[in-house]
Amino acid sequence: MSSETWTIRKVLTWTTQHFEKREVDSPRLTADVLLSYVLKVSRVRLYVDLDRPLSKDELTAYRALIARRISGEPTQYLTGVKEFYNRPFKVDGRVLIPRPETELLVEACLHALPKDAPSRALDVCTGSGCIAISLAAERPQASVLATDLSPDACALARENAEALSVGARVTIVQGNLFAPVPEDARFQLVVSNPPYIASGEIPGLSAEVRREPHLALDGGQDGLAILRRVIEGARRCLLPGGLLAMEIGETQGNAVRELLQAAGYESARVEKDLERRDRLAFGTQPAATGPQA
Numbered sequence: 001m002s003s004e005t006w007t008i009r010k011v012l013t014w015t016t017q018h019f020e021k022r023e024v025d026s027p028r029l030t031a032d033v034l035l036s037y038v039l040k041v042s043r044v045r046l047y048v049d050l051d052r053p054l055s056k057d058e059l060t061a062y063r064a065l066i067a068r069r070i071s072g073e074p075t076q077y078l079t080g081v082k083e084f085y086n087r088p089f090k091v092d093g094r095v096l097i098p099r100p101e102t103e104l105l106v107e108a109c110l111h112a113l114p115k116d117a118p119s120r121a122l123d124v125c126t127g128s129g130c131i132a133i134s135l136a137a138e139r140p141q142a143s144v145l146a147t148d149l150s151p152d153a154c155a156l157a158r159e160n161a162e163a164l165s166v167g168a169r170v171t172i173v174q175g176n177l178f179a180p181v182p183e184d185a186r187f188q189l190v191v192s193n194p195p196y197i198a199s200g201e202i203p204g205l206s207a208e209v210r211r212e213p214h215l216a217l218d219g220g221q222d223g224l225a226i227l228r229r230v231i232e233g234a235r236r237c238l239l240p241g242g243l244l245a246m247e248i249g250e251t252q253g254n255a256v257r258e259l260l261q262a263a264g265y266e267s268a269r270v271e272k273d274l275e276r277r278d279r280l281a282f283g284t285q286p287a288a289t290g291p292q293a
Contacts, residue, residue, distance in 0.1 A: 005053050006053065006054050006059060007050065007053050007054070008039075008046055008050050008051070008054065009050040009051060011031075011054060011059075012028070012031050012032065012035060012050075015027075015031035015034075015062075016028045018066065019031060019069070024069060025208075030069060032046060033079060034062065034065045034066070034075065034078065034079070035062060037065070037078070038058055038062045038065065039058060065078050071207075072206075072207030072208055072210070072211055073208070074097055074208045076091050076097045077092055077097070080092060082097055082128075082130075084102070084103065084128075084130045084134065085106055085130070087133070087137065087164055089128050089129070089130050089160050089164075090128070090156060090159055090160055090163065091128055092156065093212075094152040094156050094213065095128040095150075095152075095153050095157075095212075095213065096127045096193075096213060096217070097128075097212060098128060098130040100274075101247065101273045102131065102193055104271075104273060104279065104280060105131065105193060105245060105246075105247050106130075106131055106134045106135065106138075108245055108271070108280060108282070109121070109131070109135055109189055109191050109243070109245050110135065110138055110139065112189045112242075113135065113139045113142050113188060113189060114139070114141075115139065116141065117141060118142070118143070119139065119142045119188050120142070120143055120144075120145070120186070120187045120188060120189075121135055121144045121145075121187055121189040121190070121191065122145050122146075122147075122185075122189070122190045122191070122237055123135070123144060123145070123147070124146075124147055124177055124178065124191070124192040124230055125147070125148060125177070125193060125194045125195070125216070125226070126146035126148045126153070126154075126157050126172060127153050127193070127216055128153070128156060128160060129157030129158075129160045129161055129172060130160075131146075131191055131193060132144040132145075132146035132161075132170050133157075133160055133161050133164050133166055135189075135191075136166040136170045137164060137165075137166050142169065143170075144169065145171050145173070145181065145185070145187075146170060146171065146172045147174070147177065147178070147179075147180050147181065148172070148174060149174070149176050149177075149215060150174070150213065150216075153213070153216075154172050154173070154174045177229055177230065177233055178233040178234075178236070178237065181237060186237060186239045187237055187239065187242060188238075188239055188242050188243070189238075189242060189244075189245065190234040190238055190242070190243070190244050190245070191244075191245045191246070192247070193246070194219065194227055194230055194246065194247075195215065195216055195217050195218050195219040195226050196219040196223050196224070196226065196248055196249045196252065197217045197218060197219050197223055198219060198220070198221060199218050199219075199220060199221055200221070202214070202217055202218060219249075223249055223252060224255060224256070227246065227248065227256060227259070228259060230244075230246060231244070231246075231259050231260060231263050231265075231283070235263060235264065235265075235285065238285035239285065240285055240286065240287045241284060241285060243282060243283075244260075244265065244282065244283045244285070245281075245282050246281045247279060247280060248270070248278065248279065248280065248281050249278075250273075250278050250279065251278070252278065252281075253270040253278030253281070256270065257269070257270050257281065260281065260283035263283070264286065265283025265284055265286075266283070266284045266285075266286050266287075267282070267283065267284040268281075269281070269282050269283075270282075
């Protein structure tokens, strides 16, 4: 960008082309989002004011974000926010960026929690808190316990719970999976979006994904290490007839269904995401035998 006059229209056109050459995902959308962030306006406002010139300081700030995005830093970390289930969640390098597929997991979980009665849910590997907080926000009588191994993730999840006005009903505790969960605690729902990428696949991920916390990505040698522990641990915590709901990798459907069946769950099933890839797995705690000791 030279010293000539740069309008919003001109800046967006140049940036989109630059991102296309550098193979940045969604080049126009990314250009829009970053400029909206710099100018502190909505994307709609950008298009109302296409002929508005940018100041020197605005151009400097925008250039800096372009450079960081080209280097592989995710857009959501640059703006510090990710919309999830119609709510703005604070995100940064401490947590995995919430994905649209995970909204499908929330949608499925809501069917397991009554709209007009008290209920209890457990979210294992909560990260930003997007699942736990969304459930609490959508079910005003629900209380949610959320765990994460990362103290940094827990701190950010607490910030999100307070900012989204559910801090009184979402309790976030640091610890390894079920370790922080009281022995006598029982839940209608256990939900988890655990690390499920095989260790050997991580170096081949995009630069953007590799910027996200390794702890939130690495599912062990076969990608199933954490999923196995979630499947086993949830049997202790679920009420009879309670639901275990998990996000999984697109190639893991058959293996996870078998793990659920072997662990004694009923109605073990796998569902696909909007791109018809295996993405969600469910199992029901047997009603006859109740939770495992």
